[in-house]
Amino acid sequence: MLSRxxxxxxxxxxxxxxxxxxxxxxGLKVVGYLFLAGLGSGAxxxxxxxxxxxxxxxxxxxxxxxxxxxxxxGVGALLLLWDLGMPHRFFRLVGNKSSLIxxxxxxxxxxxxxxxxxIIVAVFSPGISPTVYRALMVLAAGFGLATSIxxxxxxxxxxxxPFWNTPLLPLLFVVSSFSTGVSALSSVASTASGLRVPAAxxxxxxxxxxxxxxxxxxxxxxxxxxxENALPQARIAVRRWVRGDLAAxxxxxxxxxxxxxxxxLMVAGVLVPPPLVAILILAGGFxxxxxxxxxxxxxxxxxxxxQAAFVR
Amino acid sequence: MENxxxxxxxxxxxxxxEAGTYPHVQRHFLPVGCMHCKDAPCVQACPSGASARRQDGxxxxxxxxxxxxxxxxxxxxxxxxxxxxxxxxxxxxPGPTPSEAFGAGRYPKGxxxxxxxxxxxxxxxxSRGLTPGVDRDATPACVGSCIAGxxxxxxxxxxxxxxxxxxxxxxxxxxxxxxxTEPSVYYLPR
Numbered sequence: 411m412l413s414r415x416x417x418x419x420x421x422x423x424x425x426x427x428x429x430x431x432x433x434x435x436x437g438l439k440v441v442g443y444l445f446l447a448g449l450g451s452g453a454x455x456x457x458x459x460x461x462x463x464x465x466x467x468x469x470x471x472x473x474x475x476x477x478x479x480x481x482x483x484g485v486g487a488l489l490l491l492w493d494l495g496m497p498h499r500f501f502r503l504v505g506n507k508s509s510l511i512x513x514x515x516x517x518x519x520x521x522x523x524x525x526x527x528x529i530i531v532a533v534f535s536p537g538i539s540p541t542v543y544r545a546l547m548v549l550a551a552g553f554g555l556a557t558s559i560x561x562x563x564x565x566x567x568x569x570x571x572p573f574w575n576t577p578l579l580p581l582l583f584v585v586s587s588f589s590t591g592v593s594a595l596s597s598v599a600s601t602a603s604g605l606r607v608p609a610a611x612x613x614x615x616x617x618x619x620x621x622x623x624x625x626x627x628x629x630x631x632x633x634x635x636x637x638e639n640a641l642p643q644a645r646i647a648v649r650r651w652v653r654g655d656l657a658a659x660x661x662x663x664x665x666x667x668x669x670x671x672x673x674x675l676m677v678a679g680v681l682v683p684p685p686l687v688a689i690l691i692l693a694g695g696f697x698x699x700x701x702x703x704x705x706x707x708x709x710x711x712x713x714x715x716x717q718a719a720f721v722r
Numbered sequence: 723m724e725n726x727x728x729x730x731x732x733x734x735x736x737x738x739x740e741a742g743t744y745p746h747v748q749r750h751f752l753p754v755g756c757m758h759c760k761d762a763p764c765v766q767a768c769p770s771g772a773s774a775r776r777q778d779g780x781x782x783x784x785x786x787x788x789x790x791x792x793x794x795x796x797x798x799x800x801x802x803x804x805x806x807x808x809x810x811x812x813x814x815x816p817g818p819t820p821s822e823a824f825g826a827g828r829y830p831k832g833x834x835x836x837x838x839x840x841x842x843x844x845x846x847x848x849s850r851g852l853t854p855g856v857d858r859d860a861t862p863a864c865v866g867s868c869i870a871g872x873x874x875x876x877x878x879x880x881x882x883x884x885x886x887x888x889x890x891x892x893x894x895x896x897x898x899x900x901x902x903t904e905p906s907v908y909y910l911p912r
Contacts, residue, residue: 435795435805495790495805495832502770502789511769511793569763569901570799708801711897713737713752 434704439493443486444561444699445590447518448583449692450482451554452591454525456618458544458551460595460611466540468611472547473532474602475595479550480525482591483557487518510567514560521553558587571706572640573647578633579702585629589622590695593672597688620676623691627669630698647705659701668694724840724863726825728811731804733837734864753864753873756781756802756837757896757905764794764803772834779878779906780839788833795834799898803836839875840864855884878906 457475503515562580596615637644651660734755764773772787795803809831812818829835840862847860855876858866865873876885894908
């Protein structure tokens with residue numbers, strides 16, 4: 411926690427971190443992108459995994475996975491375009507080889523193309539050879555994985571924002587991507603009528619869901635614990651999560667609502683409609699992105715906190 | 723004034739703060755702007771190549787290339803950059819002052835703006851035979867207009883320049899040196 415010797419400056423720094431609008435350079439549109447791109451990528455991963463596991467016997471479900479993937483990544487990409495100061499210059503986003511955003515734009519574009527091809531194939535030539543179909547799904551899943559990794563690194567490489575500056579963050583985002591993607595697909599599998607869903611597919615989806623939620627819960631705990639021992643701004647971020655302005659997002663959205671409650675409901679076998687569980691998990695995924703993005707304040711230069719408090 | 727910077731955008735911020743504990747208290751004024759880092763995180767992060775470092779070390783944003791993604795603002799350790807959200811903002815509204823009207827359009831809406839070290843003044847130095855840091859017309863406006871004479875400008879690569887001598891003699895240090903961006907702005911302790 412903050413130094414107890416000098417609580418005044420600690421309180422000021424906390425207040426600054428909470429009020430600093432410049433600290434939140436990226437807002438809800440980017441949160442939405444991080445979440446939807448993760449969900450879409452995860453859905454591709456789940457669909458490809460399912461296709462491999464059931465040896466092509468769950469085409470109905472994998473098609474739906476591809477739809478979720480395309481919609482998630484597509485809408486996410488639109489949000490990202492909308493967030494640009496000058497959207498009409500979007501083609502310039504690939505102008506710098508060393509920029510993670512340029513790399514991400516290429517990955518995202520390839521993923522969108524692959525997703526579109528997969529959907530076109532699924533709709534117009536359902537009789538396509540299973541090998542080609544599987545190759546498409548696996549490729550899309552690969553670029554989906556790359557997408558969910560790069561969005562984590564986008565934040566993790568920022569040295570001056572200690573709450574993001576850890577390799578744990580991309581890992582956490584990847585696991586959360588998979589868990590949201592799998593749960594979206596799983597809820598469709600257990601509710602949609604008229605679909606051919608092999609028992610093996612439903613089983614692997616629900617056990618995957620439980621496994622991913624458990625893993626994510628451990629990772630969130632680990633992330634918070636390591637950040638508590640990191641640089642001051644990271645500790646402030648933890649304080650905002652645990653008992654500050656983001657406590658509702660952290661406890662209700664991420665920990666209890668997004669991870670523990672779905673986990674308990676599924677492990678205990680409580681009969682709740684699967685879409686309800688999926689909504690909880692998706693809300694948890696959104697809350698995670700929101701919480702991470704909101705709390706990633708910059709390490710301050712001398713006097714910055716006092717100056718901000720003075721101006722207000 | 724010099725750069726017709728619109729409201730909400732700052733080339734320099736001055737942190738006015740107290741330090742120490744009573745009765746040994748000091749009041750500090752710490753100007754913070756773009757540090758024109760040698761290994762600038764913004765230049766690496768910028769997807770369009772709008773943020774670039776010139777031969778002479780000045781980091782600039784090309785307003786014709788900037789896409790407005792604001793990743794540079796995210797990675798800058800100094801909060802030196804601002805996003806220009808308004809196209810016709812005026813400090814004293816409703817309309818622009820004559821000065822604002824003169825400078826209008828310099829920073830397109832939706833682009834990222836920051837300190838340029840008054841690069842246009844530096845560039846003029848060569849054609850007029852002036853020396854940046856010595857001749858006022860070829861020196862950043864903030865250096866020439868500081869009433870306390872607290873700001874200095876010069877060539878960091880020239881060991882005999884005034885700025886290098888001052889840094890050596892007074893133990894000047896950049897802010898947040900530990901991040902390894904090699905800033906070009908040094909602060910001289912009192």
